[in-house]
Amino acid sequence: MKKIGILFGQEDTFPNAFIERVNSKNIKGITAEAVRIDVVQQNAPLDYAVIIDRISQDVPFYRAALKNAAMTGTAVINNPFWWSADEKFFNNCLAEKIGVPVPKTVLLPSHHRPDDTSEKSFRNLVFPTDWEYIFDYIGFPAYMKPYSGGGWKNVYKINDPGHLFSTHAETGQLVMMLQEEIVFDHYFRNYCLGGDRVLVMPYEPRNPHHLRYKVDNPCTDKKILKKVEELTIKLNQALGYDFNTVEFAVRDGIPYAIDFCNPAPDADRHSVGEENFEWIVENAANFAIEKAQQHKEGKMNLTWGEFMSDSVQTKPVKRVVRKLRKVTKKTEAKPVAKKAASKKVAAKKASPKKSTAKKATATKTKTAAKKAAPKKRATATAKKK
Numbered sequence: 001m002k003k004i005g006i007l008f009g010q011e012d013t014f015p016n017a018f019i020e021r022v023n024s025k026n027i028k029g030i031t032a033e034a035v036r037i038d039v040v041q042q043n044a045p046l047d048y049a050v051i052i053d054r055i056s057q058d059v060p061f062y063r064a065a066l067k068n069a070a071m072t073g074t075a076v077i078n079n080p081f082w083w084s085a086d087e088k089f090f091n092n093c094l095a096e097k098i099g100v101p102v103p104k105t106v107l108l109p110s111h112h113r114p115d116d117t118s119e120k121s122f123r124n125l126v127f128p129t130d131w132e133y134i135f136d137y138i139g140f141p142a143y144m145k146p147y148s149g150g151g152w153k154n155v156y157k158i159n160d161p162g163h164l165f166s167t168h169a170e171t172g173q174l175v176m177m178l179q180e181e182i183v184f185d186h187y188f189r190n191y192c193l194g195g196d197r198v199l200v201m202p203y204e205p206r207n208p209h210h211l212r213y214k215v216d217n218p219c220t221d222k223k224i225l226k227k228v229e230e231l232t233i234k235l236n237q238a239l240g241y242d243f244n245t246v247e248f249a250v251r252d253g254i255p256y257a258i259d260f261c262n263p264a265p266d267a268d269r270h271s272v273g274e275e276n277f278e279w280i281v282e283n284a285a286n287f288a289i290e291k292a293q294q295h296k297e298g299k300m301n302l303t304w305g306e307f308m309s310d311s312v313q314t315k316p317v318k319r320v321v322r323k324l325r326k327v328t329k330k331t332e333a334k335p336v337a338k339k340a341a342s343k344k345v346a347a348k349k350a351s352p353k354k355s356t357a358k359k360a361t362a363t364k365t366k367t368a369a370k371k372a373a374p375k376k377r378a379t380a381t382a383k384k385k
C-alpha cells in the first residue's frame with residue numbers, strides 16, 4: 001500500500017477535502033491520511049510514499065523531519081531542500097535569466113545588524129549605500145518587501161526617499177528588496193501543480209481580503225491569458241516547484257511576475273472561492289496519486305528544477321580543479337601566471353565600464369536623494385539593539 005500524507009498547520013478546509021478526494025477515488029494500493037510524526041530518528045523512513053507539505057516553512061522541526069523523510073524515499077511536495085534554499089531575490093534573478101519579465105529590483109542590507117554581529121562583520125559592505133543610483137534605477141512609488149517572506153507581511157508601498165528611510169528603519173533585521181511598482185491593468189494569481197497543471201485565477205489585490213478572487217472585469221484577452229499560463233509553467237519548471245502560485249501584474253500587455261515563491265499557497269475554500277477550491281482539490285489529489293504510483297521505494301523521489309539539475313550536470317568545480325592540477329604539473333609557474341594576467345587585461349578591455357554607466361545615471365537624482373538621506377545609517381553606526 002502506498003500512503004499519501006498531508007502535513008498542515010492551521011488550515012481547516014483543504015487538508016480534509018484533499019484526503020477525502022484521494023480516498024474517494026478508490027485507487028487500488030493508494031490511500032491518503034493526515035501525516036503522523038512521532039519519533040524522528042536519523043535515516044529512518046516515515047512510511048509515506050508522498051507527503052504534501054503545507055506548513056514546514058513555519059516549523060523548523062517539521063522541515064528537518066521532511067528532509068530526513070526525503071532522504072529515505074518519500075516524495076515530499078515541495079522539495080524541502082530547494083524550498084529551504086529559495087527566496088524571492090534569487091527568484092527574480094532566475095526569472096530574468098530565463099526571459100520572464102520581472103520588476104526592476106535591488107537587495108538592501110538589513111537596517112539593523114543580525115544578532116551576534118558587530119560593525120567589524122560588515123567591513124566588506126560599502127557605506128553609505130549608493131542610494132542615488134538605487135532611486136534612479138527603481139523610481140517612485142516603489143515596493144519594499146522582505147527578500148524572503150509571504151502573506152503580505154512587511155510589504156510597503158514607498159512614495160519617496162524620506163519615506164523609504166523611515167520605513168526601512170522599522171524593518172529591523174529583515175533583509176528587504178526595493179522594487180519598481182508595476183501599475184497594472186490586470187492581475188493574476190495562478191496555481192501550478194506538478195509543473196504543468198495551471199489554473200489562471202484573476203485576482204484583485206486592491207479588494208478587501210475576502211473579495212480578492214472576485215474580479216469585476218476579468219481579463220478576456222486570449223493572448224494575455226495564454227502568456228501568463230506559459231510563463232507560470234516556465235517559472236515552475238525552472239524552480240522545480242510541484243505546488244506553487246505565481247502572481248502577475250500586467251502592464252501594457254506585458255505580464256510581470258511579482259510573487260512566485262508561494263509553495264504553501266492559500267487553498268482555503270472561503271478565500272479562493274468554490275470553483276477554484278474544487279480545481280485545487282481535484283488536481284492536487286490526481287497529482288499526488290500520480291506521484292505515489294511513480295514512487296520508487298528507498299530512492300530519492302524529489303522534483304528538482306531545471307536550474308538545479310542543469311547546474312549539477314555540468315559539475316564545474318570538479319572539472320576546473322582537475323585541469324589546474326594537470327597544468328601545474330606540466331608547466332612552470334611563470335608562463336602560467338603571465339597567461340592568466342594577459343587574459344585578465346583582455347577581459348577588462350572587452351567588458352563595459354559598469355561603474356561609469358552607473359555613475360552617469362546616478363548623478364541625476366544625487367541632489368534630491370542627498371537631501372533626504374540620513375547622514376549615517378544604523379547598520380554601520382548604531383550599537384546592536
Ligand SMILES: Nc1ncnc2c1ncn2[C@@H]1O[C@H](COP(=O)(O)OP(=O)(O)O)[C@@H](O)[C@H]1O
Nearest residue numbers: 103143149150151152153179180181182205259
Ligand atoms: N512591484 C510591485 N508592483 C505592484 N504591486 C506590487 C508589487 N509588489 C507587490 N505588490 C503588491 O503587494 C502585494 C503583496 O506583495 P507580494 O510580493 O505578493 O508579497 P507576499 O509574498 O507577502 O504576498 C501583491 O499582491 C501586490 O498587490
Ligand SMILES: [Mg+2]
Nearest residue numbers: 151152247259
Ligand atoms: Mg503575494
